[in-house]
Amino acid sequence: MAAGLTIRAERIPEFTRRFEEVASARLTPDDLVPTVPIDSEVVLSAVTIPVAEQLQRLAPFGAGNPEPIFAARGLVAVTTRVMSDGAHLRLGVTDGDAFAEAVGFRLGDASELLAFTRARIDLAFTVVVDRWEDRPRLQLIVQDLKTPGVELADVLTDGRILVDRLFARSADYLAEEPLGLEDAGAFYTKVAGVTFEGRQDIVRALRAGDALVLRREPDNPHDPHAVKVLTEAGAQIGYLSGRVASRLAPSMDTGARYTANVSQVTGGGERAWGVNLYVRRENGLPREEADLSRTLRMGWTLLPLDEITERVRVHLCRGRMLRDVQSTAIRALLGGRSVRGIFGPGRGRRTVMEVAAAVWVVAGRGPVVLCAPLQSQVDRWYERLAGRLQEIGLRCARAHGGLRFRQRQILAEGMQTGALEVLVASVEYLRQWRPSGPWRPSLILVDSEPTIDGTTLAAVVQALGDPLWGWFSSRSPEPAVALPHLEATEGVSDPFLRTNLRLVDRREAGDRDALISAVCARGDKTLLFTGARAAAVELASRLREAGNERAAYYHGGLPLRVREVLEQLFADGKIPILVAADGFAADAAPGDVRQVVVAGLPTTRGDLAEIIGSAGLDGRQATVTLAYRRDDLPAAEGVLVERHPTREMLASLYRVLRSEAERGGAVTWPDETLGAALRSAGLPPKAVGLGLDILTEAGVIQREYDGDRWRITLGGPDRKDLTTSLRFAEGRREAEALAALETFAFGPLTEILQAVASPGAVR
Numbered sequence: 157m158a159a160g161l162t163i164r165a166e167r168i169p170e171f172t173r174r175f176e177e178v179a180s181a182r183l184t185p186d187d188l189v190p191t192v193p194i195d196s197e198v199v200l201s202a203v204t205i206p207v208a209e210q211l212q213r214l215a216p217f218g219a220g221n222p223e224p225i226f227a228a229r230g231l232v233a234v235t236t237r238v239m240s241d242g243a244h245l246r247l248g249v250t251d252g253d254a255f256a257e258a259v260g261f262r263l264g265d266a267s268e269l270l271a272f273t274r275a276r277i278d279l280a281f282t283v284v285v286d287r288w289e290d291r292p293r294l295q296l297i298v299q300d301l302k303t304p305g306v307e308l309a310d311v312l313t314d315g316r317i318l319v320d321r322l323f324a325r326s327a328d329y330l331a332e333e334p335l336g337l338e339d340a341g342a343f344y345t346k347v348a349g350v351t352f353e354g355r356q357d358i359v360r361a362l363r364a365g366d367a368l369v370l371r372r373e374p375d376n377p378h379d380p381h382a383v384k385v386l387t388e389a390g391a392q393i394g395y396l397s398g399r400v401a402s403r404l405a406p407s408m409d410t411g412a413r414y415t416a417n418v419s420q421v422t423g424g425g426e427r428a429w430g431v432n433l434y435v436r437r438e439n440g441l442p443r444e445e446a447d448l449s450r451t452l453r454m455g456w457t458l459l460p461l462d463e464i465t466e467r468v469r470v471h472l473c474r475g476r477m478l479r480d481v482q483s484t485a486i487r488a489l490l491g492g493r494s495v496r497g498i499f500g501p502g503r504g505r506r507t508v509m510e511v512a513a514a515v516w517v518v519a520g521r522g523p524v525v526l527c528a529p530l531q532s533q534v535d536r537w538y539e540r541l542a543g544r545l546q547e548i549g550l551r552c553a554r555a556h557g558g559l560r561f562r563q564r565q566i567l568a569e570g571m572q573t574g575a576l577e578v579l580v581a582s583v584e585y586l587r588q589w590r591p592s593g594p595w596r597p598s599l600i601l602v603d604s605e606p607t608i609d610g611t612t613l614a615a616v617v618q619a620l621g622d623p624l625w626g627w628f629s630s631r632s633p634e635p636a637v638a639l640p641h642l643e644a645t646e647g648v649s650d651p652f653l654r655t656n657l658r659l660v661d662r663r664e665a666g667d668r669d670a671l672i673s674a675v676c677a678r679g680d681k682t683l684l685f686t687g688a689r690a691a692a693v694e695l696a697s698r699l700r701e702a703g704n705e706r707a708a709y710y711h712g713g714l715p716l717r718v719r720e721v722l723e724q725l726f727a728d729g730k731i732p733i734l735v736a737a738d739g740f741a742a743d744a745a746p747g748d749v750r751q752v753v754v755a756g757l758p759t760t761r762g763d764l765a766e767i768i769g770s771a772g773l774d775g776r777q778a779t780v781t782l783a784y785r786r787d788d789l790p791a792a793e794g795v796l797v798e799r800h801p802t803r804e805m806l807a808s809l810y811r812v813l814r815s816e817a818e819r820g821g822a823v824t825w826p827d828e829t830l831g832a833a834l835r836s837a838g839l840p841p842k843a844v845g846l847g848l849d850i851l852t853e854a855g856v857i858q859r860e861y862d863g864d865r866w867r868i869t870l871g872g873p874d875r876k877d878l879t880t881s882l883r884f885a886e887g888r889r890e891a892e893a894l895a896a897l898e899t900f901a902f903g904p905l906t907e908i909l910q911a912v913a914s915p916g917a918v919r
Contacts, residue, residue, distance in 0.1 A: 192280045192300045195224045200231075200254035205294050208283040225299055229278045234547075235474045238264045238728045245298075248470055249279065253455055255470055260298035267728055275303040319708050319731070321380060322718075323700070326693045328402045329713040344419060347385050347431040349394040358391050359421065359429040368416040368433065370396070372408050381405035385416065385433070393431060406717030413438040453549030456518050461490050468514045471548050472541075473507060485626075485648040486512045489599070490519075494645040495626040501762075501769025501912050502742050503650050505628050509601040510541060512626070517550055517577045522598030525620065526580045529606050530893060531556040531886040532759065532799075537603075538580040539716055540741060545578055555581040555589075557853075557882035558799075571595040583608050584885040586616045596621050604629040605762035606893045630765060631911065654913035656772045660781040661905050668783050669698065672753055675781060676704055676733055680750035681726075684735045685767050687756030687788050688795075689713055692737040695755070704733055712739025742766035747774035755783045757792055760893045761900040768912045782908070789898060796894055800887025801843045801850065803878065808837045809847045810856060814870060823868040846883065853881035 163171055203226065217223040228251060235248035245260040245267050258281060260266065270277070281296040322329070350359050369386040373395075376382035383396040383405060396404065404414065415436050422430040456464050465486060469478055478486070482504055485497045489512045499505035513524040526541075528534050538554035545552045553567045553576050570576030572593045579597065581589075586600075600616070600623050602608055607629075617625050627645075665671055676682055676699060686692045689711040696709035708731045710722050719739060725731040727746040738758070752771040758764055772778025797805065812833045816823050823830065825848065834844055848866070851857045854876045858869045878884045900908070 192225060193222075194227045194280060197227045197229070200228055200249070200251045200256050203228075203254075203256060203283055203294065203296070205285055205292055208285045208294055211283060212285070223282050225280055225282055227278065227280050231277050231279060233270045233277060234471050235476075236267045236270050236724065238267050249277070249296075250470075255467060256294060256296050258296035258298050260301055263298060263301055264728075266301055267724065270303075278302040278304065319706075319725075322709060322714070323693070323697055325379075325398060325402065326697075326709075328399045329711070330689055330693065342434065342436040345396065345400050345433050345435060347394040347433060348397045350430055351428050352394075353392075355393050356429050358387065358393050359431055360424075362387075362393070362418050362421050362431060364418050364420060366418040368393070368418060370404075370408075370414050370416050370435070372405060374405075383408070385431075403715055406715040453518065456548075457520060461515065461519060464515050464518050465490075465511065468511050468518065468548065472510050472514060472544050476507075478507070478511070479504070479650075481648060481650045482508050482511075486515070488646045488648065489601075489624070489626055490515060492624065494624055495628075496645050496647045497626065497628040498630070498632055498647075498649040499628065500630050500650055500652060500654070500914070501765040502745070502773050503630075503652060503769070504743060505605075505630060506537070506603060506743060509603065509626065509628060513578055513599070513601060514545060514548065514550060516599050518548070523576060523595065524578050525586070525597045525600040525623075526578065527583055527586060527600060527602040527608075527616065528580070529583050529604065529608050530760070530890055531558055531582050531584075532890065533603070534580050534582050536712070536739065536741070540744075541578075541580065543716070550577050551575055552578040552580065555579055555585045557582070557585065557886050582886055583612060583616060584882055584889060586619065587612065588882055588885075589619055591621075597623050599624045599626075601626040602628065605631075606760055606889075606896055630762060652914075654769070654772070656775055656777050657768075657909070657913055658777070658779045659768075659905060659909050660779060662781055662783045663902065664785050665783050668755055668785075671781070671783055672699075672755060673702065675751050675753055676707075678751065679732075681729065681746070681748055682733045682751040682753070683745065683749050683767075683770060684733065684753045684755055685740070685758070686735060686737050687758065687784075688791050689737045691756060692735045696733075696735040699733060699735070706731055707733040707735065709735045709737075710740055711737035714739070740767075742770040745770035745773065747772075748776070749773070750776075750778050752778070752780045753783055754780065757784050757788045757897065757901060759792055759796065759890070759897065761897045764897060764901055765908075765911050768908070782905075784901065786902065792894060796887075796890055798840050798842045799846065800883070800890050801847045802887075802891070805839060805843060806847050806850060806878065806884075809834070809839060809844065810851060812837050812839075813857065813868060817868075817870055823870075825866045825868060827865065850878065850881045850884045850887075853883060854878050855880070 211224055214221070214224070228249075231249040231251050233247045233249050234255075235246075237246050238244065239246055239259075245263040247258050247260070247267075247270070249256055249258055258279065278301070279296065279298055280300040281298050284295050284297055285292050286295055287293065347359075350356065367388055369388060369390075371384045371386055373382040373384050374380050379398055379401065381398070381401045383401040384392055385394050385396060386392050395401065404412075408414065415438065416433050418431060419434040420432040422432065456467055459467075465483075469476075481499075485495050485508045488495050497505065497508060499508065509526060513526060516522075516524050526537065528537055534554050534556050538552065542552040542554075551570065553570050554563070555567055559567065567576070567579075572595075574594055576595060583602075597620055600620055602613060602616075602625065604613075604627055608627075613625070613627060617623065662671055672684060672695070676684075684695065686695055692709045692711050696707050699707040708722060708725070710719060714722075722731065722734065723744045726734045737756070749771050752768065754764070754767055758767065768780050768782075771780050801809070812830070813823055816830055816833060825844075831841075831844075835841075839847070848857070848859065848868070852859050856871050856876045856878075858871065859866045860869075861867075879888070900911070
């Protein structure tokens with residue numbers, strides 16, 4: 157409706173004043189909120205291509221014939237990405253029964269909200285049919301998007317605070333090993349801040365066993381990860397420490413639930429009162445998410461394999477399409493054929509394995525093993541995959557020689573009950589695996605990077621009961637790598653040639669900072685890789701001080717949820733420079749990375765090739781600068797020997813134990829005298845506990861825990877084989893991988909380029 161009037165120019169101020177008075181008197185705040193009229197509220201399964209084609213018969217649409225607008229509530233966005241320099245949003249949504257792709261024009265900022273909160277969304281939309289690769293495709297055109305209970309402005313502020321906090325509190329995340337609180341079923345900790353704001357009287361009245369409440373405080377001006385500790389009546393007694401809160405807050409923000417009880421009240425008299433907590437994480441997903449995952453699993457089970465594959469792809473790949481060669485490998489496995497697959501760096505080798513494994517389980521064909529050569533690879537793979545499998549109702553565990561007690565319990569329970577469906581395991585664990593219950597896999601998929609030889613693969617396949625197998629690598633197997641049952645396998649090779657990559661050799665460059673500054677000054681989306689976490693933090697801090705205010709760092713010490721948010725911000729261009737160390741997966745790299753600078757070394761040849769291959773995945777020209785040096789190797793070697801003591805270190809440890817036993821009889825650990833002797837022998841403190849584990853596994857020593865410390869007894873005089881220790885065998889593989897990395901990293905540039913650009917075909 158439109159209206160007009162004629163008025164003298166000198167009367168306009170008076171008209172304006174009186175018009176505003178009348179409007180203020182008659183209009184309420186609700187009158188000023190724009191509304192979108194909804195023609196019908198629907199479930200996604202009702203929105204089909206035939207329905208959309210019928211709606212198009214009502215066209216042309218206009219003021220007198222508005223286009224029908226539908227609404228769907230409680231949706232989950234399983235994929236999000238921005239378009240047109242961040243202005244528009246493309247997302248994939250599900251209501252647990254059906255999936256749809258949607259486009260929201262001028263809604264690019266919502267991607268950050270969805271990345272941070274994973275909030276459920278309500279959509280108002282129209283429906284169109286477009287064509288993709290000559291096939292009709294349904295699309296929802298978003299008219300409005302709401303996240304009930306979550307404010308976009310607050311989330312955007314939190315996003316900026318998050319990156320700032322990563323620098324302000326970087327020490328919280330720099331421990332060589334994460335605290336492990338995200339995986340822990342329960343742990344003890346202390347309450348901080350109990351002496352402020354009259355809290356001592358409340359603390360003094362607490363008793364052991366009292367239930368307490370943990371509540372997030374995201375608007376805390378000092379720490380957006382703050383977690384308050386309250387009594388059940390709502391009285392605050394303090395906060396979780398900053399370090400503990402930094403681990404739990406990202407999980408709490410996405411639905412994880414924790415309960416807490418007083419384990420001990422300390423202090424009194426001359427000392428301030430304090431509180432020790434016993435914190436437990438409730439098992440499983442929040443109820444709504446668990447219901448959705450069960451619905452997805454049950455709804456997909458009876459679908460044809462190609463439809464299950466499509467739904468699994470959406471969830472595990474966050475909407476990325478499968479290339480034809482990936483689909484070929486998956487179809488071969490699902491068709492019951494063993495597969496030898498060659499997929500070059502950055503070409504989605506593990507995507508094939510993950511999608512095939514999930515479809516296999518959903519289709520009811522039995523458990524699957526995903527096998528990696530190294531313990532460290534198992535941890536990284538499991539960490540990224542387990543949560544996504546849980547979202548679609550699949551149960552996953554990991555297996556290697558370094559599992560904590562709680563992780564071993566979860567593994568054993570899953571195998572004994574048969575509940576375990578996907579196992580991510582090291583090859584050494586599988587070599588030594590002896591079935592002790594009903595659990596047997598029907599499919600094993602092996603990532604042979606670095607190399608798992610054919611003899612080892614054959615032994616593993618036999619130990620697991622001869623399941624169907626798939627062998628995947630980024631390069632063709634050497635002639636000596638004889639794969640089992642070769643005549644019955646299907647070879648699948650990705651026939652790509654990365655002609656868009658340019659390699660610049662600045663290995664051993666003197667002024668590496670100047671080189672990096674020059675690359676960042678070009679303004680392209682840039683990935684900088686450093687070998688160590690502290691180096692990533694320091695480099696990102698220097699870049700910010702130099703004017704690159706949107707640079708951020710990324711490493712394996714950050715909670716997984718924080719890393720996923722950083723990946724999304726990097727993909728959306730809101731972080732144009734990402735400085736990454738361990739924990740960065742090349743599969744998570746966006747396609748439009750124009751510059752990669754390798755300013756440090758990972759721990760394997762394959763990881764280095766994947767980092768290089770993450771540049772220019774969209775096919776456009778990209779540059780990779782190799783700026784690592786030989787003096788980067790000692791840092792990697794130092795981390796390795798702390799986690800996997802060498803044979804020489806174990807021999808030194810044994811000699812010290814024997815010397816202490818000969819001098820005093822009983823040997824205990826921890827013990828100050830023994831600790832001083834071990835330090836004198838040059839043994840890193842962290843390696844001592846791992847070394848004792850290895851010597852125990854190999855039968856060199858025996859240990860008994862008396863509730864306070866270990867009592868150690870030396871074994872007999874006969875020689876022991878250290879390789880019978882799973883931890884030692886895995887450590888030896890890690891050392892071999894590091895040696896192979898050195899040869900590759902400092903070899904001819906042409907060989908590095910060939911490994912990344914054209915790895916070869918299956919023989």
